[in-house]
Amino acid sequence: MLIESTHHVGFILGMLDGVFKAPSAAEISHIILRWLHFVAGITWIGLLYFFNLVNVPLQKKLDADTKKKVNPDLLLPALWYFRWGALVTVLAGFGYFAMYILRPDVGLANATNANVSGRIILIVWLFIPIITFLIEFLIIKKVPALIKDGRVFAVVMLILIGLMSFVIIKWLDGQLTVNGQHFASNKTLSIGVGGAYGLIMLLNVWGIIWPNNKRALNAMRGGPPVPPESAPVLARQAFIASRTNAWLSLPMLLFMGTSHGDWLIFSGH
Numbered sequence: 001m002l003i004e005s006t007h008h009v010g011f012i013l014g015m016l017d018g019v020f021k022a023p024s025a026a027e028i029s030h031i032i033l034r035w036l037h038f039v040a041g042i043t044w045i046g047l048l049y050f051f052n053l054v055n056v057p058l059q060k061k062l063d064a065d066t067k068k069k070v071n072p073d074l075l076l077p078a079l080w081y082f083r084w085g086a087l088v089t090v091l092a093g094f095g096y097f098a099m100y101i102l103r104p105d106v107g108l109a110n111a112t113n114a115n116v117s118g119r120i121i122l123i124v125w126l127f128i129p130i131i132t133f134l135i136e137f138l139i140i141k142k143v144p145a146l147i148k149d150g151r152v153f154a155v156v157m158l159i160l161i162g163l164m165s166f167v168i169i170k171w172l173d174g175q176l177t178v179n180g181q182h183f184a185s186n187k188t189l190s191i192g193v194g195g196a197y198g199l200i201m202l203l204n205v206w207g208i209i210w211p212n213n214k215r216a217l218n219a220m221r222g223g224p225p226v227p228p229e230s231a232p233v234l235a236r237q238a239f240i241a242s243r244t245n246a247w248l249s250l251p252m253l254l255f256m257g258t259s260h261g262d263w264l265i266f267s268g269h
Contacts, residue, residue, distance in 0.1 A: 044085035194255025
């Protein structure tokens, strides 16, 4: 029986020969980055939707004593996976963008004897969403009138994100245009915009959502109490940042999809 079983295994593997191919070293790094990006992204965005669609309505129904009993054990682990999932998603995505999306476009541009610096393109690209986040951060932290009504803040963010997207597209396209020929592919422009949204979302997680929730959850576990006048402010700031991430995730995921040819939204190649 063992001999027959081994024979069948060998026969099956023989049938699959030519169908499957062992990856090269370059392909392995490519695969690992994409896999990490997807797995971490599913964890992060899944928890983002859980917080916004399930947890926010639930918290409105819980009294203070129930929150003290339930929230530390529920939200601390969820926020751990949430924030680290966000970090891994962005780091893996950044590596993938730099090595496998932007680099080929830079190579094509430099094949025309141009002197395009991929490093400079990446550095400036990084600073654009970081500056955008700093503006958002100051609005949330220093201008409470603009976050009192979510609709007002949504308009502000729509304008801010629209301007950021325009600047990113002009920057990437301008740097990758040589003698009137545009080398910025649809992938570079789509991920350039969508990745910037993801970076803002990451900064919202680590800069606003986690610090504000950490203070409240630590107080429930016997840590330093949050002053009564500060508690609703911290909660509102975290809610606004989280809701911003929920809305930003929709165009971010759209741009991820259009980057792979489902819809050549920015360019014909």
